[in-house]
Amino acid sequence: MELIRDYYLLRQSLAFILRFRAITLITTIALFIFSVSQITELGYELFPQSDVGQMEIQVRMESGTTLETTQETIVLMEQEIRSEAGDDLEQIISHIGVFYDLPAAYTPNSGTQDAFIGV
DSSP states (O other): OHHHHHHHHHHHHHHHHHHTHHHHHHHHHHHHHHHHHHHHHHOOOSSOOOOOSOOEEEEEOOTTOOHHHHHHHHHHHHHHHHHHHGGGOOOOEEEESOOOSGGGGGOSOOSTTEEEEEO
């Protein structure tokens, strides 16, 4: 019974749309323009901007730089960050070089010359 009713309603709707094409087209365009104008009112960000109090510093030294040289540079950068941040600093995490195998897929580092510091 519902299938017959749905078919009947579909036929009625289709008949109305075909009979009043101009009204249907104007209504569709008006609804489209209205919805586009409302995007700026509603916002379109998936996640709102927020300050999480974190930052990441990516360091890329000259290609072929040894791991020890990169580590020395990162230690100096960490000291500078600690002196600038003072008591606001909670934690520093530094990743130098690349781990081989699966962990290499989860780091932006491409070799011993790369590092990133999470503050």
